[in-house]
Amino acid sequence: MFQAASDIFLVIMYEDFHAADRWTGQKYHCVYQALIVAIATRHADAVDIKFLVSGRAVWIALPHPTWVEYHKRTGRVINDPLAIQTAGHFLKTAIDDGSYEHGREMYSLTVAETLAHLNAVLKEVGAPEDALVSAG
Numbered sequence: 001m002f003q004a005a006s007d008i009f010l011v012i013m014y015e016d017f018h019a020a021d022r023w024t025g026q027k028y029h030c031v032y033q034a035l036i037v038a039i040a041t042r043h044a045d046a047v048d049i050k051f052l053v054s055g056r057a058v059w060i061a062l063p064h065p066t067w068v069e070y071h072k073r074t075g076r077v078i079n080d081p082l083a084i085q086t087a088g089h090f091l092k093t094a095i096d097d098g099s100y101e102h103g104r105e106m107y108s109l110t111v112a113e114t115l116a117h118l119n120a121v122l123k124e125v126g127a128p129e130d131a132l133v134s135a136g
Contacts, residue, residue: 013088013125014084014091014121015084017029017088019091019095019096021100022097029053030051030052031051032049032051033052033057034049045063046063048061051091056102056103058105060087060109062087063110066078066114069133070133073133074130074132078118085121089121
């Protein structure tokens with residue numbers, strides 16, 4: 001099968017990872033569990049991605065307009081694996097920087113926040129420049 005030079009191959013970095021809270025030192029084991037389009041489940045225009053954080057369910061809601069904005073800016077699509085890595089990157093960052101609230105069940109990101117975490121994931125895997133979202 002032919003693959004274009006600009007295809008992106010994701011390394012599974014944020015489906016099963018460990019992180020430690022910056023302030024408390026509390027260690028967490030995070031495992032991806034599910035991806036659900038949230039229109040029917042809670043009447044939100046989001047993709048909800050569920051992680052177990054040391055056994056406790058935590059949902060990361062990525063707003064649907066992110067998919068449109070990313071495609072508009074890059075001509076590319078956000079597939080499920082990339083969405084999962086993006087949500088996992090947010091979660092690991094929140095734990096590492098001390099902004100994770102133990103016991104909180106849902107985090108809703110903005111389009112800008114989602115694109116920033118998506119960019120971070122793409123940079124980590126060495127994605128081509130045309131896959132990255134520029135400011136604007």
